[in-house]
Each structure stands twice: as C-alpha cells, then as structure tokens.
Amino acid sequence: MDDGTELLRTPLHGWHVAHGARMVDFAGWSMPVQYHSIVEEHLATRRAVGMFDISHMGRLIIDGPDAGQFLGSLLTRRIDDMTPGQVRYSLVCNEAGGVLDDVLVYQIQLPEGGLSGFGLVVNASNRTKIVSWLNEHRGGLNVGIDDKTAEYAMIAVQGPRAIEVLDAVSDYELTSLRYYHGVMTRVVSFRAFVSRTGYTGEDGCEIICDAADAAIIWARIMERAQEAGGGPVGLAARDTLRLEAGMPLYGHELSEQINPVQAGLSFAVNLRGREFVGREALVAAQADDQQPVRVGLQLDGKRPAREGSVILQADKPVGAVTSGTFSPTFERPIAMGYVKPTAASPGTPLAVDIRGQHHAARVVPMPFYQRGK
Amino acid sequence: MKPEELLFAKTHEWVSIAEQGGAKVATVGISAFAVEALTDLVFIELPKVGSQVKPEQPFCEVESVKAVSDVYAPVAGEVIEVNKSLPDHLETLSSDPFGEGWIAKIKISDESNLAKLMDYKAYQKQCEEEGH
Numbered sequence: 001m002d003d004g005t006e007l008l009r010t011p012l013h014g015w016h017v018a019h020g021a022r023m024v025d026f027a028g029w030s031m032p033v034q035y036h037s038i039v040e041e042h043l044a045t046r047r048a049v050g051m052f053d054i055s056h057m058g059r060l061i062i063d064g065p066d067a068g069q070f071l072g073s074l075l076t077r078r079i080d081d082m083t084p085g086q087v088r089y090s091l092v093c094n095e096a097g098g099v100l101d102d103v104l105v106y107q108i109q110l111p112e113g114g115l116s117g118f119g120l121v122v123n124a125s126n127r128t129k130i131v132s133w134l135n136e137h138r139g140g141l142n143v144g145i146d147d148k149t150a151e152y153a154m155i156a157v158q159g160p161r162a163i164e165v166l167d168a169v170s171d172y173e174l175t176s177l178r179y180y181h182g183v184m185t186r187v188v189s190f191r192a193f194v195s196r197t198g199y200t201g202e203d204g205c206e207i208i209c210d211a212a213d214a215a216i217i218w219a220r221i222m223e224r225a226q227e228a229g230g231g232p233v234g235l236a237a238r239d240t241l242r243l244e245a246g247m248p249l250y251g252h253e254l255s256e257q258i259n260p261v262q263a264g265l266s267f268a269v270n271l272r273g274r275e276f277v278g279r280e281a282l283v284a285a286q287a288d289d290q291q292p293v294r295v296g297l298q299l300d301g302k303r304p305a306r307e308g309s310v311i312l313q314a315d316k317p318v319g320a321v322t323s324g325t326f327s328p329t330f331e332r333p334i335a336m337g338y339v340k341p342t343a344a345s346p347g348t349p350l351a352v353d354i355r356g357q358h359h360a361a362r363v364v365p366m367p368f369y370q371r372g373k
Numbered sequence: 374m375k376p377e378e379l380l381f382a383k384t385h386e387w388v389s390i391a392e393q394g395g396a397k398v399a400t401v402g403i404s405a406f407a408v409e410a411l412t413d414l415v416f417i418e419l420p421k422v423g424s425q426v427k428p429e430q431p432f433c434e435v436e437s438v439k440a441v442s443d444v445y446a447p448v449a450g451e452v453i454e455v456n457k458s459l460p461d462h463l464e465t466l467s468s469d470p471f472g473e474g475w476i477a478k479i480k481i482s483d484e485s486n487l488a489k490l491m492d493y494k495a496y497q498k499q500c501e502e503e504g505h
Contacts, residue, residue: 038413038438236439302460303416304436326415326438355418355434355441 010055011153011214019232026235027124029056034234041237042328045200046369049159049230051222052238058127059149059208061108062134063117066141071118074137074277075105076260078270079118084109087180087195090268091260092130097281098256099263100133101126102248104197106182117144119193119208121154123250137277153214157221158204158241160371161228166205169220170194174205188213188220199238201245201369240325243334246296246367252307252322253294253336261285262338264294264366292319292338296366297350299333299359302326305352311337312351312358318343321352327368334368335361374471376405380487381496382447384429385410387471388490390481397481399448403435405470406500413438414463419455420477426452428486433476435466444476447490449483 007030016023021032032053034041044050062071072079077090086107092100106119122130127149134145157166167174172185172194182195192209209217225231233241239249248254248263260269261282269282285291299305305324310317319339327334335352343350346365351358379387385407389400408414416436426432431443432452455477459465466474481487491499 033439034412036412240438301416302436303418304438306441326413326436328413328438 008056010053011211012053012055012155012218015215015218016053016232021232021234024235026056029124031056032232032234034236035232038234038236038240039328041231041233042240044230045159045202045233045237045241046329047160048228049157049161049165049204049225050200050233050237050241051218051225051230052156052158052233053153053218054156054206055153055211055214056124057149057154058120058122058124058130058147059152059154060120060122060131060134061117061146061148062120062143063146064141064143066143067117070138070141070143071105071120073275074134075103076269076276076278076282077105078274079105079107082107085181085183087182087197088268089180091265092133093260093276093278093282094256095278095281096256097259097261097278097285099250099254099258099260100256101130102250102254102265102268103130106193106195108184108193125251151211152208153211155207155209155214155218155221156198156200156204157207157225158198158200158202158233159230160203161230162202162204165221165224165228165230166194166207168224177205188217190217192217199245199247200241201247201367202241202371237328239323240328243323243325243336244327244329244367244369246336246369248294248336249323258338259285259291261288262291262293289341291341293341293344294322294336295339295344295363296368297321297324297335297337297352297361298364298368299335299352299361301359302333303354303359304333305335305337305354305359305361309335309337310353311339311343311361312353313339313343313348315351315358318350329369336366339363376471376493379471379493380447380490381493382429382445382490383499384445384447386445386447388447390487393480397484398453399450399479399481400475401447401477401479402470402475403444403466404496404500405467406504408467408470408474411435411437411442414466417460417463417466417476419457419459420452422452422455424452425482426450426479428489446479448479448481448486450479450481452477453480454478
C-alpha cells in the first residue's frame with residue numbers, strides 16, 4: 001500500500017496511521033478512508049459522535065477594503081448582508097453557469113482588531129483552481145487573497161452528542177451558537193474558530209485551529225468522544241453520511257458541466273439586484289425546464305448502484321447515477337443522480353442498470369435522512 | 374477447513390480440492406484477509422450453476438458499502454453448486470471464511486492452473502507484503 005510519501009499530510013496524519021487507519025490519496029492528500037468498519041463509523045456518528053479530520057479542505061482568507069465587493073462578484077449567493085461570525089453555503093460558477101466549486105463563506109471579524117474579512121473553505125480538489133480563479137478576477141480591487149490551508153487544521157465533530165462533547169472543552173457556550181454561525185474562542189485552551197456547520201446531516205461543529213495545536217485538540221476531544229460512544233470517522237463514512245443527508249459532492253453531483261439550478265441548489269443563488277460571474281447563464285437555467293435535474297433514488301434489493309450506472313424509465317435511458325451506496329441507516333441502497341425532468345417527480349418508478357442487470361428503483365424526496373429536532 | 378489445508382490464488386480466493394464421482398471438484402471461497410480488507414459487505418452475486426468458468430476471470434461479484442469487487446475463478450471448469458445461503462447471511466464470509474463461507478463448487482475441467490496456486494505459507498507472505 002502507498003504510504004503517501006509524496007502526498008500532502010495533515011497535522012493529524014501520524015495519529016491516523018498510529019490508530020490503524022487505511023490511508024488513501026484524496027485530492028493529493030494522504031487521508032484516512034476508514035479506521036475499521038465504515039458502517040460502525042457511520043452509525044457512531046448518527047447515534048453519538050464522530051470526529052473527522054478535514055484539514056485537507058482548502059482554507060483561504062480574503063481581506064482588504066474591497067473584499068466584500070470582490071467576493072460578491074464571484075459568489076452566486078449574496079454576502080453583503082452577512083453579519084460577523086455568519087457562515088453561508090455558496091457556489092462559484094463560470095460564465096456558463098457551471099459550478100467551479102461549492103464553498104462555505106465565513107464573515108470574520110476579530111474583536112481585538114486582528115483579522116477582518118472573509119474566510120472561504122473550498123474543496124481540496126478545487127483549491128488550486130479557485131485560488132487561480134480569484135486571482136484572475138481581482139482586477140484593480142484592493143483585496144488580499146491568501147491560501148492558509150497549511151497554517152490551519154480543520155476538525156469536524158458531528159452527531160447528537162457532538163455539542164455536549166465539545167462544550168466540555170470549549171470556552172464558548174456552544175449550545176447558544178446558532179446553526180451556520182461561528183465564533184472565535186478557545187478549545188482545549190487553544191485559539192480556534194468554531195462554527196455550527198457540517199457535512200453529515202447531524203448537529204455539530206467544525207473547528208479551525210492552528211496546525212501546531214491540532215494534534216492536542218484532536219486527542220483531547222477524542223477522549224471525550226470515545227467516552228460518549230463515538231470515535232474517528234474516515235472519508236468513506238463521511239461520504240455515506242453526506243449522501244444520506246442529500247448533500248452534493250463536487251466531482252459527483254457538481255461539476256463545471258452542471259449548474260446550481262439543476263443541482264437543486266437555487267437556495268444558494270441570489271439573482272436579484274446583483275451582478276456576478278455566471279449570473280446570465282443562471283437566469284437562463286432557471287427558465288430551462290428540459291435540463292436534467294438531481295434526484296434521490298431508493299433501490300429495491302441490496303445491491304448498491306454506483307456512479308455511472310444508467311437510470312432507465314420504461315427501459316429507456318433517462319439519466320445516470322452520480323453517487324450510490326448501501327445506506328447504513330436504512331440498510332438499503334440509495335443513490336443520487338441526474339434524470340430528465342419527466343422522470344424526476346418523487347414516486348416515479350425507475351430502474352438502474354447495475355452491471356447489465358436492471359434493478360427497480362424509485363425517486364424519493366431528499367434528504368434521505370433528516371435528524372430529529 | 375483449516376487454511377493450512379487450502380490452496381490460494383494471488384487474487385485472494387481459496388481452493389479446496391476433493392474427488393467427487395471420479396472428477397476433481399474445487400470448493401472456492403475468499404480468504405479471511407480479503408474479507409477483512411473489503412469490510413462492510415452488503416451484497417453477493419453468486420455465479421450461475423452450470424456456467425463455465427476460466428481461471429483468473431471474474432465469476433462472482435461482492436459489493437461492500439464502498440465498492441464492488443470481482444471474485445476470480447481459481448480453476449477452469451463448470452460451476453456445479455453455489456452456497457445459496459450466502460446472500461442472506463453475508464456475515465458468514467467473515468465469521469467462517471474457510472468453511473461455511475464457501476461460495477461455489479467447480480468441477481475442474483483443466484488442471485493446468487492448479488500449479489499457479491500457492492500454499493498457505495506463500496499466501497501469508499503475500500498478504501504481509503500487501504498489508505502495510
């Protein structure tokens with residue numbers, strides 16, 4: 001097995017290896033795909049708490065007097081009304097409306113007058129592309145674009161017991177932190193930015209801390225997570241968790257050939273009174289009722305559909321699967337894919353071709369999984 | 374079955390050979406190492422009884438949560454029996470990989486591939502090399 005010699009390593013790489021993780025190349029990073037069982041890691045997150053090293057995600061700081069204007073010209077979503085600490089999901093599109101990346105935007109303002117501006121968390125696979133895109137579009141604006149990925153680490157703590165676990169080691173009363181808001185605080189006595197965000201469909205937080213502090217923070221939270229019935233979770237279960245939660249993954253449900261409207265992400269597109277790259281194309285996309293749209297599928301039997309599996313309606317191809325797995329929560333195969341709009345209504349009976357065999361499926365509303373409130 | 378009494382293919386199938394009605398019949402399964410590496414198995418597509426299989430060609434598919442994997446025929450011949458209880462009891466593959474977790478029995482038509490199979494000691498060495 002590749003030991004990842006030439007791959008980038010997160011500050012937690014040593015911990016993963018020491019704890020038996022299977023390390024794989026993910027977007028040029030050596031990352032833990034699983035520690036033991038994907039299903040156990042998945043269910044631990046649903047039932048208690050899972051901890052994820054997501055330090056491979058790109059972390060950019062956009063600051064300077066024109067930072068807001070600059071980002072506003074590139075993001076599909078309005079950011080000029082964001083308040084300090086607020087976090088928003090947005091897309092970055094090209095002129096044709098194709099998705100270059102899906103990102104989280106953080107409005108950051110430190111009370112002590114330090115950092116002020118925006119944080120941008122981007123997909124590891126798109127980091128270089130987005131940094132170039134930002135630089136190409138800065139024009140004459142007074143804006144700083146800094147890739148801080150290597151200086152910080154990022155840890156997700158997710159699950160019904162995540163807040164309780166984190167609260168015990170955090171200076172800030174996290175139960176009062178609103179969803180999609182973040183705060184600069186101390187975690188295990190180290191400075192860290194904690195936001196109530198995640199990619200699992202569970203309650204929880206994501207922590208951005210100095211790379212040098214990450215190993216201690218991780219280990220301390222891990223002790224408490226394990227006492228609470230949880231543990232570390234690899235990228236494989238991160239994928240099954242986000243799939244159940246109906247969340248798109250770049251490279252699968254999102255690409256430069258897909259626009260946010262057909263991906264069902266219109267909530268993250270604000271067209272009114274704004275100008276941004278891709279806007280005209282998205283106006284057109286909103287009026288296009290013929291383009292394939294993203295749907296959730298539930299399959300009969302036990303065999304999971306996989307990316308690329310053809311979706312059929314009355315034996316005629318109507319689309320393709322973009323992600324598929326065996327849902328550990330529902331113990332049956334689920335998938336996402338793009339189909340013609342005439343095959344997209346919930347309840348529509350379809351079939352999926354899996355290695356030459358047609359398996360019955362039907363369109364179901366997403367998310368597949370929604371946590372109890 | 375003890376693994377020491379079995380032969381192994383480099384693609385992690387095990388083989389047990391017995392005489393049956395004047396012919397050599399191979400019972401085939403996948404090794405404990407392979408099951409451990411696959412983890413979280415959810416589906417098996419058994420070969421069809423009566424089908425002809427060729428050595429080193431896929432003849433069965435197993436799906437884990439993460440991916441589909443082929444199982445390769447370790448010998449040439451005809452599938453004469455499959456383990457019908459496996460699809461509903463995939464846990465048998467990990468609880469008893471070299472016994473109750475058998476997949477299929479193949480009536481051997483050509484013994485020339487048998488020489489390519491390894492004994493358990495050689496197979497263990499291969500697993501050690503793959504395993505880190």
